[in-house]
Amino acid sequence: MSISDIDSLSILRKLGNGVTIDQLCDENGWSRTQFGTWFDDECQRRVPNADSAVNSSIKTPVTVARDSFGIPSIFAESASDMFFGFGVAMAQDRLFQMDFLRRRGLGELSELLGPSHLELDRTARIIGLHRSARAQWHDLDAHTKMVLERFSDGVNHVIENLGDLPPIEYSILDAQPRRWTPIDSIACEVEFQWYLTGRFPIICIPELVRRALGDTPLYEQFICGEAENEAILPTGSYTPIPSSQFDPIGEVFTPPDEGTGSNNWAVAGDRSASGAPMIASDPHIAIDANSCWYEARLKCPEYDVAGMAYVGMPALMFGRTPGVGWSITNNICSLRDLYQETASDEHPGCYLFDGQWLNSTRRTEVISVKGQGDHVETVTLSHNGPIVDSILPPAARHTGPVSIRWVGMSGGGWLTSLLQMNRANTVAELHEAMRPWHVPTFCVVSGDSNGNIGLKATGKIPRRNSYHRSYRDGSAPHDQWQGYIPFDEMPELINPECNWIRTANNRTAANDYPHMLSGCWSSGHRAGRIREILESHQGTFALDDFVQMQNDVISGRAQECTPKLLKALSSESDPDLLRALSFLQGWNGSIDVDSVAATIFNVFFTLWQMRVTREHIPEEQLELVGNAAGGVASRLIDQDAVRWFQNDDRERAVSETFKAAVDLLSDRFGNDMETWQWGKLHILTKSHPLGRIGDLGELLNHAPISVKGDMVTVGNTGQGPDWTSISGAGYRLIHDMGTNPPCMWAVDGQGQSGHPGSPHYNDQEHDWLNAGYHQIILSEAPDPTAIQFIIKPA
Numbered sequence: 001m002s003i004s005d006i007d008s009l010s011i012l013r014k015l016g017n018g019v020t021i022d023q024l025c026d027e028n029g030w031s032r033t034q035f036g037t038w039f040d041d042e043c044q045r046r047v048p049n050a051d052s053a054v055n056s057s058i059k060t061p062v063t064v065a066r067d068s069f070g071i072p073s074i075f076a077e078s079a080s081d082m083f084f085g086f087g088v089a090m091a092q093d094r095l096f097q098m099d100f101l102r103r104r105g106l107g108e109l110s111e112l113l114g115p116s117h118l119e120l121d122r123t124a125r126i127i128g129l130h131r132s133a134r135a136q137w138h139d140l141d142a143h144t145k146m147v148l149e150r151f152s153d154g155v156n157h158v159i160e161n162l163g164d165l166p167p168i169e170y171s172i173l174d175a176q177p178r179r180w181t182p183i184d185s186i187a188c189e190v191e192f193q194w195y196l197t198g199r200f201p202i203i204c205i206p207e208l209v210r211r212a213l214g215d216t217p218l219y220e221q222f223i224c225g226e227a228e229n230e231a232i233l234p235t236g237s238y239t240p241i242p243s244s245q246f247d248p249i250g251e252v253f254t255p256p257d258e259g260t261g262s263n264n265w266a267v268a269g270d271r272s273a274s275g276a277p278m279i280a281s282d283p284h285i286a287i288d289a290n291s292c293w294y295e296a297r298l299k300c301p302e303y304d305v306a307g308m309a310y311v312g313m314p315a316l317m318f319g320r321t322p323g324v325g326w327s328i329t330n331n332i333c334s335l336r337d338l339y340q341e342t343a344s345d346e347h348p349g350c351y352l353f354d355g356q357w358l359n360s361t362r363r364t365e366v367i368s369v370k371g372q373g374d375h376v377e378t379v380t381l382s383h384n385g386p387i388v389d390s391i392l393p394p395a396a397r398h399t400g401p402v403s404i405r406w407v408g409m410s411g412g413g414w415l416t417s418l419l420q421m422n423r424a425n426t427v428a429e430l431h432e433a434m435r436p437w438h439v440p441t442f443c444v445v446s447g448d449s450n451g452n453i454g455l456k457a458t459g460k461i462p463r464r465n466s467y468h469r470s471y472r473d474g475s476a477p478h479d480q481w482q483g484y485i486p487f488d489e490m491p492e493l494i495n496p497e498c499n500w501i502r503t504a505n506n507r508t509a510a511n512d513y514p515h516m517l518s519g520c521w522s523s524g525h526r527a528g529r530i531r532e533i534l535e536s537h538q539g540t541f542a543l544d545d546f547v548q549m550q551n552d553v554i555s556g557r558a559q560e561c562t563p564k565l566l567k568a569l570s571s572e573s574d575p576d577l578l579r580a581l582s583f584l585q586g587w588n589g590s591i592d593v594d595s596v597a598a599t600i601f602n603v604f605f606t607l608w609q610m611r612v613t614r615e616h617i618p619e620e621q622l623e624l625v626g627n628a629a630g631g632v633a634s635r636l637i638d639q640d641a642v643r644w645f646q647n648d649d650r651e652r653a654v655s656e657t658f659k660a661a662v663d664l665l666s667d668r669f670g671n672d673m674e675t676w677q678w679g680k681l682h683i684l685t686k687s688h689p690l691g692r693i694g695d696l697g698e699l700l701n702h703a704p705i706s707v708k709g710d711m712v713t714v715g716n717t718g719q720g721p722d723w724t725s726i727s728g729a730g731y732r733l734i735h736d737m738g739t740n741p742p743c744m745w746a747v748d749g750q751g752q753s754g755h756p757g758s759p760h761y762n763d764q765e766h767d768w769l770n771a772g773y774h775q776i777i778l779s780e781a782p783d784p785t786a787i788q789f790i791i792k793p794a
Helices: 008-016 021-028 032-044 077-104 110-112 115-127 129-139 143-161 168-173 182-199 199-215 218-224 394-399 414-421 427-433 527-534 543-550 557-568 573-582 596-614 619-626 630-636 651-671 696-700 765-769
Strands: 052-055 062-066 073-076 250-252 262-267 280-281 293-299 304-310 319-320 325-328 336-340 350-353 356-359 363-369 375-381 402-406 442-448 454-459 493-494 499-505 519-521 733-738 744-750 774-777 787-793
Touching: 008 032, 008 168, 021 032, 032 168, 032 356, 062 077, 062 115, 077 110, 077 129, 077 168, 077 182, 077 774, 077 787, 110 325, 115 129, 115 182, 115 363, 143 414, 182 304, 182 363, 182 414, 199 218, 199 336, 199 394, 199 619, 218 375, 250 619, 262 325, 262 442, 262 454, 280 325, 280 350, 280 442, 280 543, 280 744, 293 543, 293 744, 293 774, 304 733, 304 744, 319 573, 319 733, 325 427, 325 733, 356 375, 356 527, 394 619, 414 651, 427 442, 427 454, 442 499, 454 499, 493 557, 527 543, 527 774, 557 596, 557 630, 557 733, 573 651, 596 619, 596 630, 596 651, 744 765
Parallel strands: 052 787, 073 293, 250 519
Antiparallel strands: 062 073, 062 787, 262 280, 262 499, 280 733, 293 304, 304 319, 319 325, 325 442, 336 402, 350 356, 363 375, 442 454, 454 493, 733 744, 744 774
């Protein structure tokens, strides 16, 4: 059958049903090349290419001017029209991704994608993300509601004009996009809030370890993380409490998703070549086929800002105005608690609180599942919140009944604050803009054109009577929240004496800070490396210096642990082990693509974490708990002060684990150790949501690439299963407040468009791999060389 004769829609639906490319070629008498030509054409036909449109809801023309990377600058005469244009631009580029994210927040993915996504929907419905989204809408001010409504109008303008060529994913799934509503944008926001702050393993892992070890020195050793003393707030920046009153305000921990974090920093004008503050930021998150970030420039009388939004949200989360630039990291202070509830057969349907048996309540959630009947989920709620046993990590599902209380169930405020930040022009105005913000808790680092640099911790952190990492007692009044830390008493810096600020998900402050922050922070390795560079740099910082910092791949963990490992194995005589150890001799800890030492060290360390954990933790919990054992594992390489190894065989365990690492690499890559480069293991495949269906991964995923860095380097690329890369610093941005005209530099690891047929689907990958950046200028008018799309009033 010729390509011109085929029923393309039928073929696309077959791909969505898992029919392979080879089967389709056999059915239609095609070669693989002919199939590829047909599919590419189908994708390209769906990329928006009009140069104008008409809409009756705008009052004056809106210009969407796209640069050479497809990044839109949106110019309008009013905020109402501009946010309409913003909705148009984002929907033109990312409509299917927007739909995916709203469904993830509303618990409706299974309706589109089938039973493979039911667990995500169950989590959203049990936590009540959809309910939080609807509740937050009613609490919003008039301006925020206007923005959401006009953004939705813009999205719907695109949906209404799709005709027979929606984004390719809809044809593959035999579906159509439904209209966008303001609640949908809030659902995207709320789901991202949950993603950033829910994180069950951070509490479940310490609980499982406590159950195995008791409240003993062994437990304390396990939950103590790496580079514990790297704090954000310097000594003297707050009034400390007396040492006799010290209780932990939080603890450093090695989370299993250590690579999901962020870095940011700022230097004052006397440290920069321009004489004005400079700010850098690189959020770490899952790196998929489509970036979760959406770059844009927004210009109207009320707004003059550039940066990037989270897809589905009509505000720029990171960015700059002419007067102030800002950057964000996750502060990782706990905004939720898991409660161990007390139940009794004598009091069915009740949970104990303060000596009284309180009735639980129930609600029913009906989840539509494509290809199956509806899934009916009965959600039980205690006085603390929904019972979540069935959505905890599998290794912890036996620990119930367990309920959750989360700040996001009580308010949001994030979008309102972001819109105010998008209109700020000084550090002081930026900080004040964060006052409505409930969740998530972030560290916002900024600098302004007046020469100020600042840090403000956002969000509402619950006040608690005591700090601990595991479950709280649901029956005890003592474990209830006591309100929130006041906004004006949250951690803040303005122009510190050192003339720099840096955060990297590390400890916010020492234990003498006057508020319990309930931190569960990541290791201080990235923060330590950034501090080291900021303190040791000779002269002033320029753009290239910040670029080098963001792409730095020196591992603090490797620098700390490699000498200890070499000492521990100094008596080895096995020739293969000695050869492997020779690569570690003199190594500076740089996790480069061609580094053999990086491979040997990281494989050893991962196996060592598991070996250390296996000493006390049941096998069925090993996968969950072992990846969080970085702190205790790093210390046990050269000493065992708490007798973690019950038979005092630490040295033998280190030797056996190193041999296991060498054997594993020999089996995989052969005996020539020179070929054991890190890039052969640390491979990033940017996957599409449909990539697991049949052969769609071959068509929609980006080609696998080797990447430098790991989960603890500043230039972060995370660590997934089998030492792959699945997350990290997919986006990087830099502000210099001394540039004229104002601008920002940035790079995204994918591209601006979500259309596989677009030239901007993955066109920033080369720059991202090679420390290249593009510039977004805060110009007063559209660039005449840009591709312009004009929306005119009807």
